[in-house]
Amino acid sequence: MDARDDVGLDATGQPVAVLEAQSDAPERTSTIVMKFGGTSVADAECMKRVALRIVEARRAGSPVVAVVSARGDTTDDLILMAREISTQPPEREMDMLLSAGERISAALVAMAISDLGFQAISLTGSQAGIVTDSVHTRAKILDIRPFRVQDALDAGKIVLVAGFQGVSTVTNDVTTLGRGGSDTTAVAIAAALGARVCEIYTDVDGVYTTDPRMVPTARKLSRVSYEEMLEMAASGAKVLMLRSVEFARRYGVALHVRSSFSNDEGTWIVQEEEHMEQAIVSSVTYALEDAKVTLHRVPDRPGVAARVFTAMAAANINVDMIIQNVSEGGTTDISFTVDEDDIPTTVALLESMREECGFAALEADADMAKVSIVGAGMKSHPGVAARMFEVLAENDINIEMISTSSIKVSCVIRKQHTERAVQALHEAFGLGKDSVERDEVFG
Numbered sequence: 001m002d003a004r005d006d007v008g009l010d011a012t013g014q015p016v017a018v019l020e021a022q023s024d025a026p027e028r029t030s031t032i033v034m035k036f037g038g039t040s041v042a043d044a045e046c047m048k049r050v051a052l053r054i055v056e057a058r059r060a061g062s063p064v065v066a067v068v069s070a071r072g073d074t075t076d077d078l079i080l081m082a083r084e085i086s087t088q089p090p091e092r093e094m095d096m097l098l099s100a101g102e103r104i105s106a107a108l109v110a111m112a113i114s115d116l117g118f119q120a121i122s123l124t125g126s127q128a129g130i131v132t133d134s135v136h137t138r139a140k141i142l143d144i145r146p147f148r149v150q151d152a153l154d155a156g157k158i159v160l161v162a163g164f165q166g167v168s169t170v171t172n173d174v175t176t177l178g179r180g181g182s183d184t185t186a187v188a189i190a191a192a193l194g195a196r197v198c199e200i201y202t203d204v205d206g207v208y209t210t211d212p213r214m215v216p217t218a219r220k221l222s223r224v225s226y227e228e229m230l231e232m233a234a235s236g237a238k239v240l241m242l243r244s245v246e247f248a249r250r251y252g253v254a255l256h257v258r259s260s261f262s263n264d265e266g267t268w269i270v271q272e273e274e275h276m277e278q279a280i281v282s283s284v285t286y287a288l289e290d291a292k293v294t295l296h297r298v299p300d301r302p303g304v305a306a307r308v309f310t311a312m313a314a315a316n317i318n319v320d321m322i323i324q325n326v327s328e329g330g331t332t333d334i335s336f337t338v339d340e341d342d343i344p345t346t347v348a349l350l351e352s353m354r355e356e357c358g359f360a361a362l363e364a365d366a367d368m369a370k371v372s373i374v375g376a377g378m379k380s381h382p383g384v385a386a387r388m389f390e391v392l393a394e395n396d397i398n399i400e401m402i403s404t405s406s407i408k409v410s411c412v413i414r415k416q417h418t419e420r421a422v423q424a425l426h427e428a429f430g431l432g433k434d435s436v437e438r439d440e441v442f443g
Helices: 044-059 074-085 091-115 147-154 181-193 226-234 242-251 304-314 340-352 376-380 384-394 415-428
Strands: 032-036 064-068 120-123 130-132 141-144 158-162 165-168 174-176 197-202 223-225 255-259 267-270 283-287 290-299 319-324 331-339 361-365 368-374 401-405 408-414
Touching (some): 032 181, 044 091, 064 091, 074 091, 091 158, 130 181, 147 181, 181 242, 226 267, 283 415, 290 304, 319 401, 331 340, 340 361, 384 408, 408 415
Parallel strands (some): 032 064, 032 197, 064 158, 197 255, 223 267
Antiparallel strands (some): 130 141, 283 368, 290 331, 290 361, 319 331
C-alpha cells in the first residue's frame, strides 16, 4: 500500500487527528484556495463567472484550488426528495445523497475552466484526502492528506474540490460535515497546503457590523480578528462556519471574505495585533435557531447535571448556554439552549432519563432567539454588558438567559423581538455608517 494512503490509527483502531496534532502550520506557499458558496454557482452563467475568476487567479501566477458548494437550493431539494421517500432516512444514506450536490458543481466548473483553455480536475472529498470521523451528517475532519491535490497542482492543473464531505477510514463511508461545511473544507485544505490565503466568495461583499438586510446602516468591516469572528460565528453570523474559523486561527490561515459578483476588497480575518486598538463593540449578531430546554425540579445532588450533559454529548447534541437556578427544597431548575432541529432528539433522550435523573417535568421552547454583541475592546472597557441590558429594557425586551465571554455578551429573548433588539443595539453602540470612524475594528 502507498504510504501516503496510510492513515494513523490509535490503540483502539480509531484514526488519529494528524493535522490537528501538528505543532506548526506548513510553510506558506503561493497557492490560493478559493471557496464558492451555493449562490456563487447557482446556475450556468454563475458557474462560468466563477470559472473565469479562477482562471484569472491562475493567470496571475498562483496555483489554485477551488472548493465549491452545491448549486443554489440543490441540498434543500435533495433533502425534500429524501423525505418524499422516507420519514426517517438513515444518516449514512443521507450523506451519500447530499454529497452529490457538491460533486456536480465541481465537475461542471471544471468543464467551464476547460472551455477557457486551462487544465482542470474535479475531486470528491475523499479523493482530495479529507479524512473524517464516522459521525454521519456532522462529521469532523481528522486529517487532510492532499497528495492527489498537490500532484495535480504540480502538473499545472487547477483543482476543483467538492466541499462539505470526506471519508471515514474506519467505515470507508462517505461523510458530510454539516451545513456550511464547504467553508471548513476550504480552510482545512488551505492549512494542509500552506496556502497564503483562503478566499471565501459569497453573495455579500464582506463581514458587516450586523445583518444589512435587517439594519440598512450596517457597515462593512475591513479587518476582524479570529477571536471576534469565532464569537460572531458562534452567536449567529452566517457568513462563515464556526469550525472553519477555528481551523484558520489554529494554522494561521488568512481569510478573505468577498463577493463573487465584484472585484472589491472584502473583509480580512487575521490574527489580532496587540498594538492596534480594537473597537469596544464591533458587531451585533443574532441567531433564530436556538431553543430553550428546561428541566424542572431536578434533585439538587452531585452528578445529576453531569449525567444529563454527558448523555447529550454522546448523542452529538451541542449545548450552548446553561443556567441552574438556586436550590429550593432540595430541587432546582436547569435551563439550556440547543439547536431547534435537535429538539425532538433532546426531548426523547431526556424523557428516557426522567426516572434515572428524577426531574419532575421537561419543557422545550423553540420561540427563542439569541442576540449578541461582540468586540475585542470589551476586555478593557467595563459597563458594556450593563449598557446592553439597559438598551433591551428601554425597548421592553425581557432577557431570559445571559452568557458572557471576554469579548461577547449574549442574551436569549423571545423570537418576535429580534429585529427591534438588533436595531436598537446597533444604534446604541454607534455601529452605523454615520458613526465615528474610531469605532471600527482595528480603527
